[in-house]
Amino acid sequence: MMLGRVVGDVVATIKHRELERRKLLLVQPLGGDGAPVGRPVIAVDSVDAGVGDHVLVVDEGNGAAQVLERPRGPVRTVVVGVVDAVTRG
Numbered sequence: 001m002m003l004g005r006v007v008g009d010v011v012a013t014i015k016h017r018e019l020e021r022r023k024l025l026l027v028q029p030l031g032g033d034g035a036p037v038g039r040p041v042i043a044v045d046s047v048d049a050g051v052g053d054h055v056l057v058v059d060e061g062n063g064a065a066q067v068l069e070r071p072r073g074p075v076r077t078v079v080v081g082v083v084d085a086v087t088r089g
Contacts, residue, residue: 003030003083006053010042025049025079027057032088043077056081 010024023045031037041059049055059077 001080002057002059003086004028004041004043004055004057005030006049006051006055006079007040008051019044023048025055027055027077027079029057030054034086041077043079045079047079047082049079049082054083054086055079056083 004027006025007028008026010026012019012024015022025043025045026040027043028040029037041057043057043059047055056079057077058080
């Protein structure tokens with residue numbers, strides 16, 4: 001899992017049938033200090049997140065399939081939670 005911030009929506013006129021009626025988000029991974037790490041990723045939204053939200057992301061095929069309650073398919077990265085706060089201790 002990783003912490004990220006939603007930086008945009010992804011619009012596709014043609015999608016794999018498993019992705020129809022699913023919102024796609026562009027998520028910037030964040031490090032423990034809240035700074036951007038690496039390149040943004042495309043993730044399927046399962047929690048109605050939006051641009052600017054800090055989110056928890058699963059980046060693993062089996063976990064994605066469990067969250068979406070679908071057999072393994074073309075999805076690897078899924079937004080599974082909107083983060084209200086992070087406490088560093």
